[in-house]
Amino acid sequence: MASRSYGQYCGVTTAVELIGERWALLIVRDLLVGPRRYTDLKQGLPKIPTNILSTRLKELQEGGVVRRVPLLHCGLVYELTPYGRELEPIVLALGRWGFAQMGEPGEGDVVTADSLTMALRTAFRADAAATLRPADYEVHVADVVLRVQVDGDALRIAQVEPAGRPVDPKLGTQASTAGDPGIVFAAGPGIRRLISGELSPAEAIDREVVAVVAGDETLLERFAQTFAIDPGAALVA
Structure with missing residues (x-):
């Protein structure tokens, strides 16, 4: 789990502590498409610092959201756990909610x-x-x-x-x-x-x-x- 604690006993608080750190939800978004090697995740998130990607993956693994497994022809990859995959409707809903404020690309x-x-x-x-x-x-x-x-x-x-x-x-x-x-x-x-x-x-x-x-x-x-x-x-x- 991320080191930040909000000191509140609440499901929303726990969720934010698990996936609310910068870049965490985008890692989840990409893993919802399919398993990814570390290099794939870095390529898909070109602006993420390498140390932050490593830290977020470690936190997501400790929180039971992501796991690292061997995959045929690919070596070790990161994938969402069944618990992590439960985030799919939430991420899709967030995408629809954010669509209204996207505007033009920067x-x-x-x-x-x-x-x-x-x-x-x-x-x-x-x-x-x-x-x-x-x-x-x-x-x-x-x-x-x-x-x-x-x-x-x-x-x-x-x-x-x-x-x-x-x-x-x-x-x-x-x-x-x-x-x-x-x-x-x-x-x-x-x-x-x-x-x-x-x-x-x-x-x-x-x-x-x-x-x-x-x-x-x-x-x-x-x-x-x-x-x-x-x-x-x-x-x-």
């Missing part, structure tokens, strides 16, 4: 594969997806490429390496994904304007917020229906 702000994966999981509307036909997207944001597959209320997201094949985050190896995506599109941070509903798919294309590279352009409409966060809703009591 200088030096980056998008990582894990942060974009969790952003899409945050915005995923399983109820809407269940009423739509399956869809297969390839999403490019900055240097990150994700293969996003939706089938009913099931969502699968895999990072795509430059070679063009998705990587299975649980195995650390390339995963087979049959066929080409239905649509390939590229965007910058302005993709949040599509997800928030501020721009329709047609407007996002017209304003060059999104560029369809290949495939069926009409699938962008389905994407907008499937991944949507109303920032105003996060502020309603």
Whole structure:
């Protein structure tokens, strides 16, 4: 557990002492995508000092949130314990809550594969997806490429390496994904304007917020229906 103590006997206090230290929740966020080696975590959190990453991992292990285990072909990796995985709905809810105040990116702000994966999981509307036909997207944001597959209320997201094949985050190896995506599109941070509903798919294309590279352009409409966060809703009591 982190060395800071608030001196209060309360569940919220205990939670903050476990995961409230700087960077701790972002480590949890990335581990919700899948097990990670130390170097993977450092790469996904480029601004975290090495000593702080080591300290946070030690604290999270002592708190029963994270464990270190061997994984085939990867050596030792960090993963969430069952107790740690219970944080998933909390992290997704925090992502929706924070979406309302994101604004424009600051200088030096980056998008990582894990942060974009969790952003899409945050915005995923399983109820809407269940009423739509399956869809297969390839999403490019900055240097990150994700293969996003939706089938009913099931969502699968895999990072795509430059070679063009998705990587299975649980195995650390390339995963087979049959066929080409239905649509390939590229965007910058302005993709949040599509997800928030501020721009329709047609407007996002017209304003060059999104560029369809290949495939069926009409699938962008389905994407907008499937991944949507109303920032105003996060502020309603």
